[in-house]
Amino acid sequence: MLLRFFMAYQTTIERPVEIQGIGLHTAVACRVRLIPAPADTGIVFRRVDLDNFEIEAHVRNVARVSYATSLMKKGVLLSTTEHLLAALYSCGVDNIYVELDALELPILDGSSQPFVAMLFEAGLRKLRRRRRYLKIVRPLEIEDGDPGKPEQVRRIGIYPAEEFRVRCLIDYPHSAIGREEIELAVNRSTFSHLLAPARTFGFLEDEPRLRAVGLIRGVSYQNAIVLNREGIVNGPLRFPDEFGRHKALDLIGDLALVGRPLKALVVAHKAGHALHTQLVTRLLADPSLWTETCAEAAPELPLGLRTALQASN
Numbered sequence: 001m002l003l004r005f006f007m008a009y010q011t012t013i014e015r016p017v018e019i020q021g022i023g024l025h026t027a028v029a030c031r032v033r034l035i036p037a038p039a040d041t042g043i044v045f046r047r048v049d050l051d052n053f054e055i056e057a058h059v060r061n062v063a064r065v066s067y068a069t070s071l072m073k074k075g076v077l078l079s080t081t082e083h084l085l086a087a088l089y090s091c092g093v094d095n096i097y098v099e100l101d102a103l104e105l106p107i108l109d110g111s112s113q114p115f116v117a118m119l120f121e122a123g124l125r126k127l128r129r130r131r132r133y134l135k136i137v138r139p140l141e142i143e144d145g146d147p148g149k150p151e152q153v154r155r156i157g158i159y160p161a162e163e164f165r166v167r168c169l170i171d172y173p174h175s176a177i178g179r180e181e182i183e184l185a186v187n188r189s190t191f192s193h194l195l196a197p198a199r200t201f202g203f204l205e206d207e208p209r210l211r212a213v214g215l216i217r218g219v220s221y222q223n224a225i226v227l228n229r230e231g232i233v234n235g236p237l238r239f240p241d242e243f244g245r246h247k248a249l250d251l252i253g254d255l256a257l258v259g260r261p262l263k264a265l266v267v268a269h270k271a272g273h274a275l276h277t278q279l280v281t282r283l284l285a286d287p288s289l290w291t292e293t294c295a296e297a298a299p300e301l302p303l304g305l306r307t308a309l310q311a312s313n
Contacts, residue, residue, distance in 0.1 A: 007295050008130065009126045009130060010039045010040070010095060010126075010130070010131050011094050011124050011127060011131075012036045012037050012038070012094070012125050013034055013035075013119065013122035014124065014125045015036070015122055016033060016034060017034050017119075017121050018032060018033040018118075019115075021106025021108045022218045023079070023102065023103075023105065024068070024080055024107035024110075024200070025067070025214070025217060028103070029106075030101060030104060032106060034096055035096065035098075035099060036096070036125065037096050039095060039129035040095070041097070042056060042058070043256065044056050044057065045081075045097075046097055047076060047078070047100065047101075047103075048101050049100075049101045053073075053076050055071050055073045055076060055078050056073075057085060057256060058257055059259075059277055059284065061073050062257065062277050062281075063077060065272075066273075067210070067215055067216075068273070069085075069276075069277065078100075078103060078104075080105050080107065081105060081253065082249075083112045083249070084112070085253040085257070086196075086252040087116050087119060087191070089252055089255065090187065090190075090195070091124075092124065093124070094261070107223045109199060110199035110200040111199045111249070112196040112197075113197045115196075116196045131294065133262065133263050134261070134262050134263070134291075135160075135263040135292070135293045136159060136160045136263065136264040136265075137160055137288075137290060137291055138290075139159045140157065140158050140279065140289055141155065141157035142155065142157070142275060142282065143155045144275060151171075153269075153270070154269065154270045154271050155269040155270070156267065156269070156276065156278075157267045158264050158266050158267075158279060163263060164186045164264060165265045166184065166186055166252060167265065168183075168244060168271075170243060170270060175231065176231045177243045180241040180244030182194075182241060182244050182248050191249075191252070194245065195246075195249045198243075198245035198246035198248075199238065199246060200224050200246055201227065201243055201246065202227070204226055204227065204228040225237070247268070250272075250273065251271070254273055254276035255280065258283070258284065263293075266279075
């Protein structure tokens with residue numbers, strides 16, 4: 001009943017929290033502060049180093065999707081948003097201001113786990129406005145690659161469902177990864193335990209090329225799984241299929257750019273940020289694919305439980 005009580009209404013966090021670290025690509029120090037926001041605000045980033053310039057977490061502000069998802073509005077850039085957005089979206093935070101003092105969010109340990117810990121520390125507060133969902137009524141599928149070379153084809157699709165689910169498949173020609181697939185219903189509990197700890201990863205042989213174009217300047221063995229041709233350089237893994245779990249995490253972070261909680265099944269086959277955001281763009285451009293609906297109102301919590309919740313916060 002407690003879950004239904006919160007799901008029926010929009011939420012924000014109870015109190016401000018903050019964290020700091022360096023960017024994966026820029027290596028620039030950044031402080032992130034999460035601030036409660038009123039109903040119908042959505043997720044809004046504020047560049048406090050640029051007079052509190054605001055950038056909404058929406059696909060219309062996507063700037064580029066090479067190795068990370070970046071947002072831009074009126075020339076102001078914001079990079080590597082997906083790990084925080086995945087945590088906010090999966091933990092049911094509808095409205096929040098994200099203040100930061102640099103152009104790239106910190107990579108921290110390479111996962112969403114530190115952001116989830118922040119949200120647990122901040123607490124969740126129910127607002128008086130009903131939560132509005134985007135419920136998929138017709139499927140949408142996108143494919144990229146040469147159909148004559150099946151190993152190169154990438155696909156993503158979104159389908160009707162009564163809850164938010166993701167199915168993510170990856171297939172890397174590396175002995176430590178290979179083919180991995182994960183499917184789950186996404187909520188605060190499943191995300192926190194099954195996806196949030198999964199870290200980003202990369203290949204040692206790609207490092208010179210990426211550094212030459214100004215990327216991964218902040219990478220280290222503490223914030224990414226590093227692989228060479230023989231295997232994993234800095235194990236152990238947190239999950240046997242940590243690579244696939246992290247790709248599912250990235251997918252959820254990009255789906256947050258819908259701007260509404262989803263009732264849908266999203267299936268990604270060797271997809272990446274570009275296909276994720278393309279799906280969101282095409283979905284929102286075609287209202288025949290979805291309907292906006294409110295969650296069924298939950299009964300009021302018993303007085304004793306309401307009191308206990310208020311005391312815990």
